[in-house]
Amino acid sequence: MNTFEQFEQHESGIRSYCRSFPVVFKQARGAELITREGKSYIDFLAGAGTLNYGHNHPVLKKALIDYLENDGLTHGLDMYSDAKERFLETFHRVILEPRGLGDHVIQFSGPTGANSVEAALKLARKVTGRSNIISFTNGFHGCTIGALAATGNQHHRGAAGVPLAEVSRMPYANYFGKDVNTIAMMDKLLSDPSSGVDKPAAVIVEVVQGEGGLNTASAEWMRKLEKLCRKHDMLLIVDDIQAGCGRTGSFFSFEEMGIKPDIITLSKSLSGFGLPFAIVLFRRELDQWEPGEHNGTFRGNNHAFVTATAALEHFWTNDEFAKSIQAKGKLIKERMQKIVRKHGPDSLYVKGRGMMIGINCPDGDIAAAICREAFERGLVIETSGNHSQVVKCLCPLIISEEQIAKAMDILDAAFAKVMTEQVDSQAS
């Protein structure tokens, strides 16, 4: 009998990650996933960056269990709740105020990343009265129509069913290599009234492109982009849904770059527990919404308020956690560089920042084969990139050094197997 009968019979063919990892998971702790049969895997996917604090973190779990035991509100539309008040106070005190963003207000959008992007784009268009948005090559912002229009990915765009409009695509940092200044290129297009690029309401950008293949923007590029926004009166939206919440080594991915985005979207690891939760942060002057204009039944998730607040108190009230991310990011990078030197110094390279880091392979087939080999050896890891060619590490930030070492040994073995096969097939 087929073990996956229920899924294959009753679930839509839209399912995707399960195809790469054909087992039934039953439990999860920290950086570990456990199947129904009791086989354990190290999780280097972590909900595509949703489980920065790992699965079932004991501090977050206890906060949630206590809240439930006490009959705390689960759902309350966007009414004032005790849990929301604590989140607002804690997020402002622990995150916004110390980072010079104390005057940014918080909008609770629907609970997905895409919904917070929709809200951000809508607000930018409403405030400026303009409809065009600049987004970048290989950017990913979600799969609802507005967010999808800003997304580059062909596979997702192809499913839209309607024209994806009101977005001008511009080349991301280093898209044409190190010698082409893509900011100067944009400046020229925006300065020429007949360039054909309508004056935009905003620019939406990822500081590290998560789904796009771990392309990174430098501090200098981001500062120039911010200047460009000021010069052409465009709002700067940083989509920090994947790169935020500590992934790059600081709470926000842009923190050490000396920029102040007008609008910021956050979701994925914000609840800390894998609960659906998304917010939009923006300068107070931009808060021109009428009550309920961007509505939604699940705006703010009280359980997510509870776990997010616990995560902020536990991880972000001093710099210890950020330092540990930076150290582990360095460790992973060194191990990956070793793999590159050993198995393909001319065909492989490491890319990304902090604990958002991966190995670029010659093509998507090789990267997929490496992920398959890794899975057989007990590691859940996925690809990203314009050709799905990047083997991408998104492990929980709380992962132990022993687990990192074990995962890197697995990756090393997977690269050894696949890259040797490559050489053999080229020789024959």
Ligand SMILES: *Cc1c(COP(=O)(O)O)cnc(C)c1O
């Ligand atoms: C995942 C992601 C989104 C979309 O979030 P969903 O919750 O899947 O809708 C948007 N932007 C970025 C950068 C993401 O990584």
